[in-house]
Amino acid sequence: MNHRLFIHNVHIVNDGECFEGAVVIEGEQVAEVLRGETSPARPCDETLDGQGAYLLPGVIDDHVHFRDPGLTQKADMESESRAAAAGGVTSYMDMPNTVPQTTTLEAFEAKMADAARKSRVNYSFYFGATNTNTPLLKDLDKSRVCGVKLFMGSSTGNMLVDRMDALRTIFSEAGILIAAHCEDQSVIAENIKRCKALYGDDPDVSHHPEIRSAEACYRSSELAVRLARETGARLHIAHISTARELTLLEAAPLENKHITAEACIAHLYFSQDDYAKLGTCIKCNPAIKTVADRAALRYALTDGKIDIIATDHAPHLLKDKEGGALKAASGMPMLQFSLVTMLELADEGVLSLTDVVEKMCHAPARLFSIEGRGYIRPGYQADLVLVRPDCPWQVCKENILSKCGWSPMEGHTYRWKVERTFVNGHPVYAEGKVDDTCRGQALKFNRN
Ligand SMILES: [Zn+2]
Numbered sequence: 210m211n212h213r214l215f216i217h218n219v220h221i222v223n224d225g226e227c228f229e230g231a232v233v234i235e236g237e238q239v240a241e242v243l244r245g246e247t248s249p250a251r252p253c254d255e256t257l258d259g260q261g262a263y264l265l266p267g268v269i270d271d272h273v274h275f276r277d278p279g280l281t282q283k284a285d286m287e288s289e290s291r292a293a294a295a296g297g298v299t300s301y302m303d304m305p306n307t308v309p310q311t312t313t314l315e316a317f318e319a320k321m322a323d324a325a326r327k328s329r330v331n332y333s334f335y336f337g338a339t340n341t342n343t344p345l346l347k348d349l350d351k352s353r354v355c356g357v358k359l360f361m362g363s364s365t366g367n368m369l370v371d372r373m374d375a376l377r378t379i380f381s382e383a384g385i386l387i388a389a390h391c392e393d394q395s396v397i398a399e400n401i402k403r404c405k406a407l408y409g410d411d412p413d414v415s416h417h418p419e420i421r422s423a424e425a426c427y428r429s430s431e432l433a434v435r436l437a438r439e440t441g442a443r444l445h446i447a448h449i450s451t452a453r454e455l456t457l458l459e460a461a462p463l464e465n466k467h468i469t470a471e472a473c474i475a476h477l478y479f480s481q482d483d484y485a486k487l488g489t490c491i492k493c494n495p496a497i498k499t500v501a502d503r504a505a506l507r508y509a510l511t512d513g514k515i516d517i518i519a520t521d522h523a524p525h526l527l528k529d530k531e532g533g534a535l536k537a538a539s540g541m542p543m544l545q546f547s548l549v550t551m552l553e554l555a556d557e558g559v560l561s562l563t564d565v566v567e568k569m570c571h572a573p574a575r576l577f578s579i580e581g582r583g584y585i586r587p588g589y590q591a592d593l594v595l596v597r598p599d600c601p602w603q604v605c606k607e608n609i610l611s612k613c614g615w616s617p618m619e620g621h622t623y624r625w626k627v628e629r630t631f632v633n634g635h636p637v638y639a640e641g642k643v644d645d646t647c648r649g650q651a652l653k654f655n656r657n
Pocket residue numbers: 272274304521523
């Protein structure tokens with residue numbers, strides 16, 4: 210007999226509604242979802258009184274960089290999956306710009322095996338497209354690979370695909386979701402030249418959005434959309450950062466689209482005005498842009514143009530962040546604080562609580578056709594997070610679990626607190642501690 214846990218006296222946020230109720234976890238799965246203060250259908254081994262906290266499906270983050278293998282001085286699967294557990298993130302999809310790059314089937318299998326040994330939460334990996342590895346795309350196991358990552362613009366670890374023939378082949382032949390990083394290299398190169406002439410060899414980080422400009426984003430996203438329309442490819446544009454790119458996207462349910470889009474916490478939370486205070490800590494690619502861009506991205510969460518909220522969690526050591534717009538590394542850790550940040554934006558009226566769950570939990574599950582996750586439903590895996598409002602706490606070095614040991618959110622006081630995280634029914638995080646005996650499972654994708 211499987212262990213049965215009765216979690217009651219909670220607000221359940223699921224499937225577009227929020228109601229008082231209870232959930233029974235049986236073994237790895239959700240067995241019952243109950244409304245009001247009722248008893249479970251069959252006796253339970255254990256009872257947890259939620260005391261009015263909110264029970265959500267665990268967050269599924271479709272864009273993280275765990276730096277493992279090869280860059281493990283910055284982060285690794287163990288450290289970052291622990292940070293995920295503490296942040297209520299129960300599944301992640303990790304990017305291929307590691308060392309070696311995940312651009313061969315062997316490198317992909319090695320990552321899967323490593324994650325099975327080390328990851329505290331559920332995992333999946335992108336396969337990286339290059340100018341030359343397109344023949345491999347047809348051999349990818351679509352039930353195990355979350356998608357193909359395409360850098361139409363280079364970032365950490367150069368995997369730039371800049372040959373038009375290679376781009377066309379990838380769009381025509383991938384046969385699987387293509388997650389694209391869109392920034393036009395020729396526009397960036399011109400901007401670098403101009404900024405160096407104006408501000409010197411390493412301009413202040415406040416010039417980063419002039420170098421990685423809105424024009425660079427638009428031109429590349431426009432090309433990606435055009436190629437997807439011509440070829441019928443399944444395109445997912447990563448980290449949309451400008452109002453102008455939103456004009457390329459359709460306001461529609463994701464089921465009706467073959468071009469979808471992601472927005473990241475940094476672009477939704479920060480603006481250009483924050484460089485003065487946070488400096489290179491918030492330097493990322495694409496750059497954080499204007500207050501007007503941020504407002505447009507926030508609005509696009511509610512009108513159906515942006516389908517998913519992710520982190521682009523990209524840790525670097527603080528010493529890698531030294532320098533200005535050109536020298537400092539791009540990327541910041543954000544995974545541990547993504548859910549509480551979005552709940553804060555919900556408090557501010559940017560979006561509703563049910564929108565947060567739709568964009569961070571439900572939509573990723575549907576967009577990638579993930580089997581049995583992303584919702585609180587009988588028969589689904591019990592990936593759940595219990596969050597409590599009015600429970601103020603401050604981010605400081607001591608409570609950051611990412612290996613890099615810093616966060617742009619340091620000193621920030623959150624109103625919401627992640628109290629418990631369940632992965633496949635197992636309490637992987639509770640009362641400030643990660644259960645290091647817990648191992649996640651590989652995500653499975655139901656695709657034909
Ligand atoms: Zn990224």
